[in-house]
Amino acid sequence: MLVVKKFGGTSVANKERIYNVANRCIEEYKKGNDVVVVLSAMGKYTDELIDMAKDINENPPKREMDMLYTIGEQMSVALMAMAMNKLGVPAISLNAFQVAMHTTSVYGNARLKRIDVDRVKNELEQRKIVIITGFQGVNKYDDYTTLGRGGSDTTAVALAAALHADKCEIYTDVDGVYTADPRKVKTARKLDTVTYDEMLELATLGAGVLHNRSVELAKKFGVQLVVRSSLNNNEGTVVKEDTKMEKMIVSGVAADPDAARVAVVGLKDEPGVAFKLFNALAKKNINVDMILQSVGRHGTKDISFTCSDEDADEAEKIIGEIMQFESIDVNKDVAKVSIVGAGMQTNAGVAAKMFEALYDENINIRMISTSEIRVTVLIDVKNVERAMNAVHDKFELGE
Amino acid sequence: MLVVKKFGGTSVANKERIYNVANRCIEEYKKGNDVVVVLSAMGKYTDELIDMAKDINENPPKREMDMLYTIGEQMSVALMAMAMNKLGVPAISLNAFQVAMHTTSVYGNARLKRIDVDRVKNELEQRKIVIITGFQGVNKYDDYTTLGRGGSDTTAVALAAALHADKCEIYTDVDGVYTADPRKVKTARKLDTVTYDEMLELATLGAGVLHNRSVELAKKFGVQLVVRSSLNNNEGTVVKEDTKMEKMIVSGVAADPDAARVAVVGLKDEPGVAFKLFNALAKKNINVDMILQSVGRHGTKDISFTCSDEDADEAEKIIGEIMQFESIDVNKDVAKVSIVGAGMQTNAGVAAKMFEALYDENINIRMISTSEIRVTVLIDVKNVERAMNAVHDKFELGE
Numbered sequence: 001m002l003v004v005k006k007f008g009g010t011s012v013a014n015k016e017r018i019y020n021v022a023n024r025c026i027e028e029y030k031k032g033n034d035v036v037v038v039l040s041a042m043g044k045y046t047d048e049l050i051d052m053a054k055d056i057n058e059n060p061p062k063r064e065m066d067m068l069y070t071i072g073e074q075m076s077v078a079l080m081a082m083a084m085n086k087l088g089v090p091a092i093s094l095n096a097f098q099v100a101m102h103t104t105s106v107y108g109n110a111r112l113k114r115i116d117v118d119r120v121k122n123e124l125e126q127r128k129i130v131i132i133t134g135f136q137g138v139n140k141y142d143d144y145t146t147l148g149r150g151g152s153d154t155t156a157v158a159l160a161a162a163l164h165a166d167k168c169e170i171y172t173d174v175d176g177v178y179t180a181d182p183r184k185v186k187t188a189r190k191l192d193t194v195t196y197d198e199m200l201e202l203a204t205l206g207a208g209v210l211h212n213r214s215v216e217l218a219k220k221f222g223v224q225l226v227v228r229s230s231l232n233n234n235e236g237t238v239v240k241e242d243t244k245m246e247k248m249i250v251s252g253v254a255a256d257p258d259a260a261r262v263a264v265v266g267l268k269d270e271p272g273v274a275f276k277l278f279n280a281l282a283k284k285n286i287n288v289d290m291i292l293q294s295v296g297r298h299g300t301k302d303i304s305f306t307c308s309d310e311d312a313d314e315a316e317k318i319i320g321e322i323m324q325f326e327s328i329d330v331n332k333d334v335a336k337v338s339i340v341g342a343g344m345q346t347n348a349g350v351a352a353k354m355f356e357a358l359y360d361e362n363i364n365i366r367m368i369s370t371s372e373i374r375v376t377v378l379i380d381v382k383n384v385e386r387a388m389n390a391v392h393d394k395f396e397l398g399e
Numbered sequence: 400m401l402v403v404k405k406f407g408g409t410s411v412a413n414k415e416r417i418y419n420v421a422n423r424c425i426e427e428y429k430k431g432n433d434v435v436v437v438l439s440a441m442g443k444y445t446d447e448l449i450d451m452a453k454d455i456n457e458n459p460p461k462r463e464m465d466m467l468y469t470i471g472e473q474m475s476v477a478l479m480a481m482a483m484n485k486l487g488v489p490a491i492s493l494n495a496f497q498v499a500m501h502t503t504s505v506y507g508n509a510r511l512k513r514i515d516v517d518r519v520k521n522e523l524e525q526r527k528i529v530i531i532t533g534f535q536g537v538n539k540y541d542d543y544t545t546l547g548r549g550g551s552d553t554t555a556v557a558l559a560a561a562l563h564a565d566k567c568e569i570y571t572d573v574d575g576v577y578t579a580d581p582r583k584v585k586t587a588r589k590l591d592t593v594t595y596d597e598m599l600e601l602a603t604l605g606a607g608v609l610h611n612r613s614v615e616l617a618k619k620f621g622v623q624l625v626v627r628s629s630l631n632n633n634e635g636t637v638v639k640e641d642t643k644m645e646k647m648i649v650s651g652v653a654a655d656p657d658a659a660r661v662a663v664v665g666l667k668d669e670p671g672v673a674f675k676l677f678n679a680l681a682k683k684n685i686n687v688d689m690i691l692q693s694v695g696r697h698g699t700k701d702i703s704f705t706c707s708d709e710d711a712d713e714a715e716k717i718i719g720e721i722m723q724f725e726s727i728d729v730n731k732d733v734a735k736v737s738i739v740g741a742g743m744q745t746n747a748g749v750a751a752k753m754f755e756a757l758y759d760e761n762i763n764i765r766m767i768s769t770s771e772i773r774v775t776v777l778i779d780v781k782n783v784e785r786a787m788n789a790v791h792d793k794f795e796l797g798e
Contacts, residue, residue: 070479
């Protein structure tokens with residue numbers, strides 16, 4: 001069996017943790033399996049590198065920033081190989097040049113295009129544990145690139161796909177995917193399995209366990225993902241295509257406090273207004289999430305949308321520059337709460353049941369957005385935990 | 400004109416120094432010249448990396464050690480590129496993969512074989528300053544290697560040779576090459592020029608300004624070297640083939656306190672004894688310098704040699720294991736003092752004059768070794784400064 005294991009920065013933050021990871025990988029290796037390990041930079045080292053760069057140039061060229069970033073993962077993999085060798089197991093570290101992780105050209109946010117796995121296969125055939133730098137790639141100019149947020153997860157899944165690995169284990173500081181955040185909902189329960197689509201919705205909603213690009217990739221190539229803890233041996237949650245599993249209507253509740261609502265009131269009611277507005281935001285790389293358009297007074301229309309707290313002020317500025325309207329309002333004290341579940345598609349009344357739970361708690365819903373397997377509401381951030389618990393109870397997710 | 404400039408770790412140890420180097424390079428660039436910059440790791444960062452590795456594994460695999468080492472130079476070049484960009488000059492950093500610095504396979508002490516300069520030339524044509532990681536290379540397995548002590552000097556000279564650069568400037572914390580160490584000999588004087596051979600002898604003798612491999616390479620490819628300070632604009636010392644320069648008989652006095660004498664007394668007087676002894680040391684990578692063999696008592700022979708202080712105990716152990724002899728003595732309280740000069744070849748009595756200077760100071764000579772342009776004596780380490788001054792005065796080097 002070939003297993004790809006990915007460990008994040010906290011899992012390799014110091015000597016003890018490096019040895020903990022080394023031992024886990026060796027355990028797998030000693031079962032006779034082939035083991036590929038993908039690592040992030042140690043602890044907060046990437047942040048240290050950013051500080052270092054900003055001290056020199058507050059606006060460093062992205063190409064050079066990627067050149068600097070990549071040393072973080074290279075440090076992790078070299079030290080990990082040393083730890084495994086110390087434990088008597090042959091191990092070798094490889095960076096993006098050595099694995100030939102081909103990506104698009106965009107610095108800071110590249111996408112993997114192709115991986116040449118010859119070197120990796122060759123090292124595995126020699127019965128070595130192969131330790132690979134996550135997050136980094138090489139573009140057509142032969143320059144380092146990085147994959148953006150959650151990049152190491154993507155590296156791991158892409159390697160698992162390219163190597164036809166039997167599974168790809170993503171190690172985190174939680175036991176797996178829960179029906180809700182256990183810190184906020186006491187009755188939250190770990191799920192044994194979720195589908196790719198459910199995981200995708202959860203990832204997008206900031207459930208924080210897996211980055212959505214890695215889930216998309218896993219879905220596309222049918223890579224069996226396992227989310228599990230690096231701190232214990234619990235089984236974790238398996239993410240795979242739903243086949244014969246018993247379908248739950250709703251599999252989880254997620255919340256994302258990093259949401260702001262921008263409401264533009266009194267826009268001209270003519271064609272192209274929405275296009276003009278959202279096109280301008282897209283050009284500045286502002287991701288817009290929920291969108292709501294309604295008819296305003298005196299032949300005008302109103303458009304509301306959500307974006308991240310960070311982008312809200314810039315969005316306000318851009319709209320102020322290019323649009324004509326009566327007023328604009330930004331509210332950062334809002335949060336998204338969502339229910340996700342593949343079973344929703346075939347079950348009517350799921351959304352209504354969620355709204356009822358919120359109504360019972362007297363929580364005001366500001367916006368609503370739905371997909372085939374998700375219902376999201378925007379509420380005041382102060383009500384988030386109460387809302388999560390109410391919804392979690394309503395759907396009896398803890399049972 | 401194309402100039403390769405190499406700066407060591409102290410020259411890029413912090414933000415101010417990075418900007419100092421950036422400004423110097425930009426000054427050259429603004430004259431219309433093409434500029435290639437070779438950097439070492441910042442300050443004591445390489446030592447920090449060693450500590451980090453030893454904490455994980457006190458005997459780390461050399462291959463992984465090189466993987467770890469290379470991040471030091473990569474950090475320097477990325478930050479330097481950011482600084483130059485901040486100063487408004489286009490600059491790009493490149494590592495050993497990007498430049499294709501092909502080396503032999505030996506980790507930790509590889510030798511450069513070939514450099515593909517296409518990428519460098521291409522960037523120079525776009526009028527960028529090209530900043531390259533010193534010390535590192537890539538071997539035929541596509542693994543990082545490092546060039547051993549003084550490796551960045553070698554990188555700079557090799558690049559200058561491959562690019563047919565007009566000169567290769569090595570920046571250090573001293574003004575150039577002196578007739579003796581100015582901290583020890585008050586009357587020491589900076590030399591405007593030295594020949595490759597003189598520089599080679601000085602480097603080998605621990606004068607510490609340039610590593611001998613870089614000088615050898617410069618000689619082989621006729622690269623004009625300049626040794627100068629990164630702290631001022633003084634002219635420095637030019638190292639080149641002696642052509643029409645006025646020849647000095649002796650150009651400098653050098654001392655190397657890192658020497659130990661190993662004396663093996665009462666070896667069998669039969670063929671192959673010296674071979675057996677030095678072959679065993681060579682196999683353990685112990686470099687032997689001065690060798691003296693004399694006839695001992697009762698049909699035996701004695702062999703004395705010098706090596707570094709670090710290697711002395713191991714040498715004693717190895718010899719103890721494989722040879723038969725009466726006694727062995729290791730003395731680490733000795734040092735080498737040498738005079739170097741291309742003019743020596745054609746001047747008789749130079750060695751005698753040196754011995755006279757030491758005799759006048761009542762300094763005992765323990766061993767003597769000579770080359771065409773060098774005379775070296777081994778003396779007690781406590782006499783080194785007195786010996787250097789006496790010899791320096793005798794040859795009137797300060798005038």
